[in-house]
Amino acid sequence: MRRDLTTTLLGAATLLTLLVAAGLGLSAPLDLNQGSLVRLMFVHVPSAWLSYLAYGGTGLFGLLYLIRRERRWDRLAMSSAEIGVLFTVVTIVGGMLWAKPTWGTYWVWDARLTTTALSLVVYGAYLLIRTMIDDPERRARVSAVVGLVGTLYVPINYMAVEWWRGVHQTQTLKLLGKVRFDAAPVYGWVLLMATLAFTLLYFYLLRVRGILAAREEAREELDVQADVSTLGAARG
């Protein structure tokens, strides 16, 4: 494997910020009501943020593919969707383990939880569709459209707690209207650090997955060319 300085530096920065964020998260003061459960939020919230970022990326890269018709945008869109699915699973696992001692159950069909689970269906379908279409151009085009439509998930999921009130609390960080953070400032700083770490993690994973996808695509094209030339030689 060739050494890539940017990837190595990005990886080192990601690892460092993740370790600092995990250290801060695990040593944050206990909450008066939640006790140590509040420390779980420093993984749950940044994971949800990362999945938003990843799904937003899938839509953006898909759009760039439709405009520019360059395959690298399709590879990045696919990589981003895969990362989004992974971190949606992390978000759901964290949420369920927070819900059990807080709500008394692992799962309720609350609007936020339901839309989060639906994102797994949408992006699971996105990744499945890609395996079902052989023609690379058509695959990229169809998945770009699915990815673009799927991006609607982000605002719907973010606003679900406002539009359909359920058991899930409303946003701790309100971005619309007057920006507000409804928790102790110390938790805000830890969350900020964890969010920065997970943002770097997204870019690192996207870069590595993008490199992998590019190499696999190049190899597949070489294999196809080899098959075509073998067939041509056999026909004589």
Add this chain to the structure above:
Amino acid sequence: MDKYAWYVIVVYVVTFVLLGAYLAWMWLRLRAGTRAGSDRP
């Protein structure tokens, strides 16, 4: 630490294990690709 500590530990462990598994999977595929490339005539 209190009675909820295990929930917290499990979430941190699951998160980092999943992340590690994904990185390992990518690394293995990158390595397999490099080998296949070097085997090509």
